[in-house]
Amino acid sequence: MGERAMGWIGVQQASLDSNTVGSQTAGNIPEMVIILIVLLMIATVVAQVTQQLRIPYVTGLVVE
Incomplete structure (x- = not known):
């Protein structure tokens, strides 16, 4: 039980790592621009x- 709990804590910390989230967001910004x-x-x-x-103008938006 103790090993399982420690493994779960490690998974949570890995998924909440700010560097991973930051790099994914930084990769999407140039595409969005x-x-x-x-x-x-x-x-x-x-x-x-x-x-x-x-x-x-609105008619032009609909036509094109």
Whole structure:
């Protein structure tokens, strides 16, 4: 029973290790930045096209 409890404590400590969580989060940040930049570019293109066609922005979002 004592060995099992010590093993469980080790598993909990390993799963809560802040370095592991921090490195996973740091790896996702550049991907998220790229996605947000692409979405911003799409929104800018939609805004420019809808302005040229003189249609509402929301309609342009639905069409594209």
